Amino acid sequence: MSTAELSRPTTEPRFARIRRALLTPRAARITAPVLFLIGWQLIAPLIPSRILPMPADVAEAMWEQLVDGTMVDAFSISILRLAAGFSVALVLGAVVGLAMGLSTRVEAFLHDFVIVGLTFPYLIWGLLVAMWFGFEGRGPFVVVVIAALPYVIINMAEGVRDVSKELRDMATSYDVPNARVLRHLVLPSLSPFFFASLRYGLANGWKGLVLAEVFAATSGAGYVINEMEEYGFFAGVIGFALWFALFSILVERLVFGRLSRRVFRWRSAAVRTEETRKVEPFEAMVD
Amino acid sequence: MDPGGRLRPPVPPNRSERSTQVATQTAPPQAATPAPRVETRTRRRTPHLWAWRLAGYIFFVGSWMLLATYVFEVYILPSPTRVLSEMWEILGRGDFWENIYATLKHLFIGFTIAYVIGTAIGIAMGRSPYWDGFFHDYVMLALTTPGLVFALICVMIFGLSTWAPITAIVLTAFPHVTVNVVEGVRAIPRELQDMATSYGVDRRTQLRHIILPAVAPFLFTAVRYGFAIAWKITALTELFGGRDGVGIQIRVKFELFNMAGVLAWAFFLVTFALIMERVVLQRLERRFFRWRPKAFA
Numbered sequence: 001m002s003t004a005e006l007s008r009p010t011t012e013p014r015f016a017r018i019r020r021a022l023l024t025p026r027a028a029r030i031t032a033p034v035l036f037l038i039g040w041q042l043i044a045p046l047i048p049s050r051i052l053p054m055p056a057d058v059a060e061a062m063w064e065q066l067v068d069g070t071m072v073d074a075f076s077i078s079i080l081r082l083a084a085g086f087s088v089a090l091v092l093g094a095v096v097g098l099a100m101g102l103s104t105r106v107e108a109f110l111h112d113f114v115i116v117g118l119t120f121p122y123l124i125w126g127l128l129v130a131m132w133f134g135f136e137g138r139g140p141f142v143v144v145v146i147a148a149l150p151y152v153i154i155n156m157a158e159g160v161r162d163v164s165k166e167l168r169d170m171a172t173s174y175d176v177p178n179a180r181v182l183r184h185l186v187l188p189s190l191s192p193f194f195f196a197s198l199r200y201g202l203a204n205g206w207k208g209l210v211l212a213e214v215f216a217a218t219s220g221a222g223y224v225i226n227e228m229e230e231y232g233f234f235a236g237v238i239g240f241a242l243w244f245a246l247f248s249i250l251v252e253r254l255v256f257g258r259l260s261r262r263v264f265r266w267r268s269a270a271v272r273t274e275e276t277r278k279v280e281p282f283e284a285m286v287d
Numbered sequence: 288m289d290p291g292g293r294l295r296p297p298v299p300p301n302r303s304e305r306s307t308q309v310a311t312q313t314a315p316p317q318a319a320t321p322a323p324r325v326e327t328r329t330r331r332r333t334p335h336l337w338a339w340r341l342a343g344y345i346f347f348v349g350s351w352m353l354l355a356t357y358v359f360e361v362y363i364l365p366s367p368t369r370v371l372s373e374m375w376e377i378l379g380r381g382d383f384w385e386n387i388y389a390t391l392k393h394l395f396i397g398f399t400i401a402y403v404i405g406t407a408i409g410i411a412m413g414r415s416p417y418w419d420g421f422f423h424d425y426v427m428l429a430l431t432t433p434g435l436v437f438a439l440i441c442v443m444i445f446g447l448s449t450w451a452p453i454t455a456i457v458l459t460a461f462p463h464v465t466v467n468v469v470e471g472v473r474a475i476p477r478e479l480q481d482m483a484t485s486y487g488v489d490r491r492t493q494l495r496h497i498i499l500p501a502v503a504p505f506l507f508t509a510v511r512y513g514f515a516i517a518w519k520i521t522a523l524t525e526l527f528g529g530r531d532g533v534g535i536q537i538r539v540k541f542e543l544f545n546m547a548g549v550l551a552w553a554f555f556l557v558t559f560a561l562i563m564e565r566v567v568l569q570r571l572e573r574r575f576f577r578w579r580p581k582a583f584a
Contacts, residue, residue: 028417032421112340119515124549127537225435229443241432244432248428249427
């Protein structure tokens with residue numbers, strides 16, 4: 001092999017190298033938002049500026065929201081509400097879901113109302129709790145519970161049904177103590193479903209929460225963005241929407257990315273894809 | 288694949304009638320033959336499960352009734368009968384059909400656009416790692432951002448027009464379509480495709496007999512889940528800044544503190560959506576894919 005052949009890649013024209021680097025999937029993840037920004041910058045002047053603010057104005061609004069604490073306050077209040085509501089939904093949903101998974105009677109009793117809970121728009125719950133609890137009460141918290149509950153119930157019920165009957169029977173006939181059955185059989189096979197209920201329950205709790213905050217609260221992320229809209233502070237609205245987006249990315253990358261790797265580290269790759277496919281549709285059922 | 292479907296209690300008793308009826312219409316005879324074995328098993332278990340199901344309805348509707356009658360004022364929690372009579376009254380008025388028509392128009396235009404865009408992006412993402420990287424964050428963001436945010440931005444940009452709800456529907460529904468289509472494209476059996484190519488099967492036959500059968504169920508699921516999102520965001524956007532539609536009616540009733548009216552309009556919407564999702568689409572899906580072995584369904 002000659003040296004000329006070895007060094008060929010470095011002697012190829014520079015623009016070709018750059019072009020190849022730009023065509024990798026990793027580069028695409030950066031190209032996408034850059035193109036979005038350029039498109040926005042080009043389109044914004046064509047529309048009256050009051051309606052579609054320029055990227056620079058939005059960046060300024062975001063900076064202000066960060067410096068004066070609006071953003072941190074709003075999100076921390078909302079996150080606290082979400083945590084409180086979701087903890088309740090998790091406990092309640094685990095109990096009900098286990099009961100539904102274990103008994104066909106309980107399932108027949110509750111099934112249709114879980115579906116109604118899944119279908120009923122958070123919008124209506126938001127309006128209802130505004131009437132029930134007023135504008136400064138427990139409304140948003142209650143909506144989080146209601147929004148997250150069906151997802152927890154369904155996943156827990158599925159998880160219980162998924163525990164292998166053969167392995168359970170074998171454990172019984174070999175006199176394996178209950179604690180060990182729980183630790184080594186039930187919990188491991190329940191964990192992907194628990195994880196799914198965490199993920200979709202939180203996602204939907206969050207969506208229900210911000211909506212409820214518009215009608216039934218005087219603080220929180222949903223309240224703040226609606227307020228800015230009503231005052232016609234459009235750069236602020238878009239800026240705050242971008243905070244929402246950053247928040248989603250943060251949660252998705254830091255929490256769920258790591259968590260799911262940890263929870264599923266014992267699984268083989270094949271099982272993992274099958275599992276994720278199984279729980280995928282729940283993602284689609286959000287508001 | 289289908290959480291709702293698996294959750295359903297064992298097949299209702301009139302299932303046997305329906306399946307024979309369907310079988311006489313179009314089904315190949317062998318599709319109907321394995322059914323009876325399953326039927327006998329479920330039929331034996333059905334009666335008491337139906338009792339439990341009924342008990343569920345009595346419990347939930349009953350406690351709503353009791354709370355509404357004895358505990359809460361009507362403007363806080365109207366009783367089911369009051370909501371029903373309100374629904375009846377709304378049905379009789381002329382603006383009922385106008386509003387339903389406006390909402391359905393937004394819904395179907397928006398959903399069609401979302402489906403086309405979502406499918407195109409899904410195919411691109413499923414086939415090429417580059418487009419996968421390109422759209423990944425957009426899809427993820429559109430999936431996780433609350434509908435409220437999209438509704439507010441669309442109302443802000445488009446004002447009181449038809450385009451606000453339509454754009455909001457497109458933005459919220461397309462990622463749900465995309466996610467399913469990507470799954471579908473990845474489910475195309477490459478080995479079969481390779482084999483067909485090496486045996487000289489032409490593209491059209493491959494498309495008809497390998498690609499479409501593999502992708503079709505996912506395309507259908509995409510309709511179902513996309514639709515489930517679309518109707519909710521329609522009402523939401525209309526409420527925040529529509530000119531007509533069910534959402535506006537809900538807002539008007541809410542501002543008059545008429546909770547029976549809010550619930551009445553909500554029930555019209557939910558009933559329509561449940562019938563579409565759980566009856567029409569699910570049944571169509573089952574009919575389309577009757578030929579598949581159970582394990583795939």
